[in-house]
Amino acid sequence: MKEFMFIIRGGQEEYNANSPEEMQKHMEHWQRWMGGLAEKNQLIGGQPLMNEGKTLTEGGEKVIDRPFAEGKELVGGYLIIKADSLDTAALIAKECPSFEYKCSVEVREISPLE
Amino acid sequence: MVSVLIKIFGTENIEMAEDVVQDALVKALETWKYRGMPDNPRAWLYRTAKNKAIDIIRRNKHSSVIDFSDPQKQLLTSGYTLTTTMNNYWQEEQIKDDFLGMMYACCHPDISQENQITFILKILCGFSTKEVAKSFLTSEDTISKRLYRTKEYFRKHKIKPRIPASEQISLRTHTVLSAIYLMFNEGYNSTHNDQLIRKDLISQAMSLCKSLLSVKRTQLPEVYALMALMCFHTARINSRLTEKGELILITKQDRSKWDKEFISSGQKYLNKAAFGKGLTTYHLEAAIAYEHCNAKEYKDTDWSKILKYYKLLLKIGNDPIVFLNQCLVILELKGPKEALIALKNVENNALLKKYYVYHATLGEIQERLGHNTKAVKHYQKAIELTQSKQEKQFLKDKIAHILN
Amino acid sequence: MKEFMFLFRGGDEVWNTKSPEEQQEHMQHWQQWIEGIAQQDKFISGERLHYYGNTVMNDGKVIDRPLTEGKELVGGYLRIKADSLNEATEIAKGCPGFEWDSKAVEVREIWPEK
Numbered sequence: 001m002k003e004f005m006f007i008i009r010g011g012q013e014e015y016n017a018n019s020p021e022e023m024q025k026h027m028e029h030w031q032r033w034m035g036g037l038a039e040k041n042q043l044i045g046g047q048p049l050m051n052e053g054k055t056l057t058e059g060g061e062k063v064i065d066r067p068f069a070e071g072k073e074l075v076g077g078y079l080i081i082k083a084d085s086l087d088t089a090a091l092i093a094k095e096c097p098s099f100e101y102k103c104s105v106e107v108r109e110i111s112p113l114e
Numbered sequence: 115m116v117s118v119l120i121k122i123f124g125t126e127n128i129e130m131a132e133d134v135v136q137d138a139l140v141k142a143l144e145t146w147k148y149r150g151m152p153d154n155p156r157a158w159l160y161r162t163a164k165n166k167a168i169d170i171i172r173r174n175k176h177s178s179v180i181d182f183s184d185p186q187k188q189l190l191t192s193g194y195t196l197t198t199t200m201n202n203y204w205q206e207e208q209i210k211d212d213f214l215g216m217m218y219a220c221c222h223p224d225i226s227q228e229n230q231i232t233f234i235l236k237i238l239c240g241f242s243t244k245e246v247a248k249s250f251l252t253s254e255d256t257i258s259k260r261l262y263r264t265k266e267y268f269r270k271h272k273i274k275p276r277i278p279a280s281e282q283i284s285l286r287t288h289t290v291l292s293a294i295y296l297m298f299n300e301g302y303n304s305t306h307n308d309q310l311i312r313k314d315l316i317s318q319a320m321s322l323c324k325s326l327l328s329v330k331r332t333q334l335p336e337v338y339a340l341m342a343l344m345c346f347h348t349a350r351i352n353s354r355l356t357e358k359g360e361l362i363l364i365t366k367q368d369r370s371k372w373d374k375e376f377i378s379s380g381q382k383y384l385n386k387a388a389f390g391k392g393l394t395t396y397h398l399e400a401a402i403a404y405e406h407c408n409a410k411e412y413k414d415t416d417w418s419k420i421l422k423y424y425k426l427l428l429k430i431g432n433d434p435i436v437f438l439n440q441c442l443v444i445l446e447l448k449g450p451k452e453a454l455i456a457l458k459n460v461e462n463n464a465l466l467k468k469y470y471v472y473h474a475t476l477g478e479i480q481e482r483l484g485h486n487t488k489a490v491k492h493y494q495k496a497i498e499l500t501q502s503k504q505e506k507q508f509l510k511d512k513i514a515h516i517l518n
Numbered sequence: 519m520k521e522f523m524f525l526f527r528g529g530d531e532v533w534n535t536k537s538p539e540e541q542q543e544h545m546q547h548w549q550q551w552i553e554g555i556a557q558q559d560k561f562i563s564g565e566r567l568h569y570y571g572n573t574v575m576n577d578g579k580v581i582d583r584p585l586t587e588g589k590e591l592v593g594g595y596l597r598i599k600a601d602s603l604n605e606a607t608e609i610a611k612g613c614p615g616f617e618w619d620s621k622a623v624e625v626r627e628i629w630p631e632k
Contacts, residue, residue: 003565005565005567005595007585007592009585010576011576044176045563047521047523047628047629048628048629049523049626049627049628049629050626050627050628050629052603052626052627053603053624053625053626053627054603054604054606054607054624054625055622055623055624055625056607056610056611056613056616056622056623056625057621057622059616059620060610060611060612060613060616060623063607067624067626068525068527068590068622068624069586069590073585073586073590075525075592075624075626077629078523078595080565086570086571086572087572089572090572090574090580093572093574094574094578094580096574099574099576099578102576103576104573104574104575104576104585105573105574106571106572106573106584106585106586106592107571107572107573107574108567108568108570108571108584108592109567109568109570109571110193110565110566110567110568111193111565111566111567111568111594185553185556185557185559185561186553186556188556188561189549189552189553189556189561191563192552192561192563192564192565192596193564193565193566193594194545194548194549194552194564194565194566194594194596195545195548195549195552195553195564197545198542198545198546198548198549199549202549
């Protein structure tokens with residue numbers, strides 16, 4: 001079993017334009033999806049990120065008061081899961097509820113350093 | 115090697131550590147059979163074990179099997195730091211410390227001495243359960259149970275293998291030394307084995323003690339003293355048994371067979387033991403053993419010096435067996451009458467009454483006094499009480515000698 | 519205490535041009551940095567990511583590369599504890615990735631659990 005990280009990007013604006021009820025419903029979808037992964041012993045962890053952030057650049061000398069990438073490329077959260085291959089992981093990623101809000105999910109293998 | 119792995123996986127996962135070592139050894143044998151022994155087999159084994167440990171950590175990093183709460187161990191859970199952290203665990207100095215740390219864990223004061231030694235032999239000396247069982251002349255089942263109990267204790271109390279802090283070190287080291295000395299004595303004068311001398315136990319005990327002396331924090335006077343004592347005893351091993359495996363008393367031992375190298379290293383250790391204040395029983399016992407080694411012939415033994423050491427020993431602890439030995443010195447120095455008077459002091463001691471040496475000593479005294487009937491009776495009692503074939507034979511010979 | 523996530527951007531190109539000794543020495547610096555964080559009881563987790571990956575786009579299409587590449591590629595992450603975004607940013611300044619070609623460290627607060 002390998003480990004993969006899902007980097008979930010974009011969709012924040014669409015999500016924020018929703019009514020509290022719809023947000024609630026969306027969170028329930030998340031709950032159900034992650035619960036399902038956990039039951040299959042595929043889930044390791046995952047959390048959403050706040051929209052604000054800071055970025056260090058130029059060798060750590062310069063600090064800017066926003067995330068590195070914004071808009072469609074703003075990282076909104078991550079998930080770490082277990083899967084046999086990158087392709088299986090991508091199949092799992094397809095089910096991510098954030099697609100309801102036009103996000104994209106980057107699937108990356110966690111590197112065992114050698 | 116297993117100590118390092120136990121430190122990594124925790125004392126609650128000793129089997130895991132043992133499995134890794136086992137796997138590494140199996141792999142080594144398989145690989146070396148075809149490709150020959152590598153230039154540095156030790157490094158090869160370490161590397162193999164390390165890689166296996168990394169695999170196990172990766173597989174278990176999200177489970178609660180291994181406790182990663184320690185900041186150092188937390189770093190094992192991240193790909194950024196796993197390899198580097200793992201390498202740091204395998205530094206030569208670190209390995210030494212871990213070995214000692216495990217020794218202190220095995221000799222936790224709450225664990226019975228029997229279990230301490232069982233565990234040391236299994237985990238640190240690499241004995242198989244079968245070999246440990248043979249050492250104790252007991253079943254493998256009993257040994258497995260003892261090992262299990264100790265492992266449970268570790269698990270329950272989350273015992274960490276480490277060298278104790280300086281304020282505890284002398285007390286904790288004392289417990290470790292007791293276990294080492296008991297192991298040594300079991301080798302030197304095996305109580306329940308057909309073999310009277312077990313060189314494997316002797317060399318294990320000495321190498322454990324030596325490893326304590328290889329690290330500055332544990333170079334205590336008491337450790338040097340025990341090392342000296344064991345050297346003096348070991349020097350005489352080859353003269354203690356006849357070719358048939360019968361016991362030869364110190365009076366009749368061939369002193370040219372005594373190992374001069376062991377005697378001189380014993381002296382070196384004894385000199386080093388002289389710093390600091392504490393005069394321990396090991397210091398005195400070593401001094402006594404040295405006096406024996408120092409005498410060219412039995413008749414040259416300096417009994418008055420030895421008697422002085424015995425008196426000091428009895429001041430430290432009123433041990434009836436030490437007292438009994440003192441009576442033997444009195445016997446040599448002042449004759450059987452005085453010795454008999456001294457022995458009257460302990461005639462009601464329950465422990466001594468069950469100890470064959472007590473009856474053998476009485477036999478010897480009575481024999482020298484010319485009380486042959488009494489002497490034979492005491493020797494017979496001694497024969498009943500010892501389990502060693504060689505001792506029994508030795509006492510039977512004495513009776514035969516009187517009756518002829 | 520809040521939780522933060524560092525996203526390391528760019529910087530995996532130089533890695534392959536270095537000798538194993540240089541790589542090992544560089545990883546020693548990572549070790550020291552993260553150990554310092556762990557000793558303050560502020561380290562949670564962190565992983566390096568393989569440079570390859572798949573991305574599930576918002577239309578469900580799967581492309582066989584990370585969404586952002588080159589200098590924007592997410593090379594790894596670290597989760598830490600800190601009292602504020604500013605404190606977390608200070609910690610991020612010590613990131614050894616800046617020794618080589620790391621482009622930026624993005625510092626993001628994890629969405630607090632309700």
